[in-house]
Amino acid sequence: MLTTSGRPRVHDQWDITNGVGLTALAVAAARAVEAGRPDALVHDRWAAEFVRAARSVDPSVDFPAGADDVGDDAELWLPMTDYMAVRSRVFDDALLDGVRAARQVVVLAAGLDARALRLPWPSGTTVFEVDQPRVLAFKQEVIDSRGDTSGDRRTVPVDLRDDWSSALLDRGFDPAAPTAWLAEGLLPYLPAEAEKALFETIDRLSAPGSTLAVEAVGEDQVEAIDGHPVVTRSAESLGMDIVALWNREPRTDCTARLRELGWEVATESAGAVAQGLGRPLVGDVAGIMAEGRIIRAGKG
Numbered sequence: 001m002l003t004t005s006g007r008p009r010v011h012d013q014w015d016i017t018n019g020v021g022l023t024a025l026a027v028a029a030a031r032a033v034e035a036g037r038p039d040a041l042v043h044d045r046w047a048a049e050f051v052r053a054a055r056s057v058d059p060s061v062d063f064p065a066g067a068d069d070v071g072d073d074a075e076l077w078l079p080m081t082d083y084m085a086v087r088s089r090v091f092d093d094a095l096l097d098g099v100r101a102a103r104q105v106v107v108l109a110a111g112l113d114a115r116a117l118r119l120p121w122p123s124g125t126t127v128f129e130v131d132q133p134r135v136l137a138f139k140q141e142v143i144d145s146r147g148d149t150s151g152d153r154r155t156v157p158v159d160l161r162d163d164w165s166s167a168l169l170d171r172g173f174d175p176a177a178p179t180a181w182l183a184e185g186l187l188p189y190l191p192a193e194a195e196k197a198l199f200e201t202i203d204r205l206s207a208p209g210s211t212l213a214v215e216a217v218g219e220d221q222v223e224a225i226d227g228h229p230v231v232t233r234s235a236e237s238l239g240m241d242i243v244a245l246w247n248r249e250p251r252t253d254c255t256a257r258l259r260e261l262g263w264e265v266a267t268e269s270a271g272a273v274a275q276g277l278g279r280p281l282v283g284d285v286a287g288i289m290a291e292g293r294i295i296r297a298g299k300g
């Protein structure tokens with residue numbers, strides 16, 4: 001992306017223990033808490049590893065690495081764990097559906113998502129993980145320290161507010177082959193213009209047979225979370241002010257945008273998905289999260 005002067009735009013960067021990077025760690029912490037449940041919807045053994053490694057980098061990061069570790073912030077972690085478990089599971093299923101017709105997967109804003117390592121991909125599948133350089137560097141260090149080299153996992157360190165397509169192509173992405181795409185926990189952090197460009201780029205790089213799964217957060221949800229006492233208290237104790245990190249510029253609904261681009265789109269509320277998975281999102285905070293939308297789209 002260029003400025004009006006023709007120079008490339010330089011964006012802020014973050015690592016795993018600050019800014020938007022910290023949100024990736026929070027999601028991993030929720031998956032670590034989930035892993036201890038007998039009825040876990042996702043079994044992510046990497047999540048606790050990432051949290052412990054981040055704590056050793058910065059001991060002030062007080063995120064749980066397991067169910068017995070939620071401490072005083074249980075009022076946030078427990079509903080968040082339910083929501084993240086549902087979200088992770090529905091997108092696991094979406095990607096595994098997607099690779100029935102595709103042998104390449106692109107996880108946009110992958111953060112500490114360990115799907116490349118933990119899902120049973122058909123042989124020959126390549127998983128591209130796109131995120132900020134320092135987030136991916138931290139993740140790689142932890143994976144390397146555990147000596148895991150399974151699968152064809154390729155990192156794409158780039159800012160999704162810039163032209164990220166060249167970086168993806170440079171790593172061997174094939175635009176002529178169908179792709180299973182995922183954008184989970186990403187849209188609220190993007191400026192409206194970057195979100196528009198994101199969908200246009202996905203469309204341009206998607207051969208027929210491609211699929212896309214997206215998490216969308218509505219304006220009403222943002223309003224409800226902003227100033228919610230549990231979120232405010234947790235922001236203080238955890239040092240993560242989620243609402244301040246969100247970009248609240250008005251934007252076109254992504255379902256409408258995808259339909260305009262010619263994709264077939266199905267939308268379900270997170271609450272309905274949760275009911276279907278036997279993990280209803282109940283209570284005040286989980287109830288707000290239940291209003292989120294899980295979007296699954298396909299390009300014919």
Ligand SMILES: C[S@@+](CC[C@H](N)C(=O)[O-])C[C@H]1O[C@@H](n2cnc3c(N)ncnc32)[C@H](O)[C@@H]1O
Nearest residue numbers: 023024027109110111131132159160161184185
């Ligand atoms: C809430 S986390 C979600 C991580 C992952 N999808 C998951 O669910 O575990 C948000 C992620 O988006 C990434 N992200 C947000 N804005 C980005 C940008 N402009 N460029 C690259 N990555 C970005 C952050 O670095 C972070 O890893």
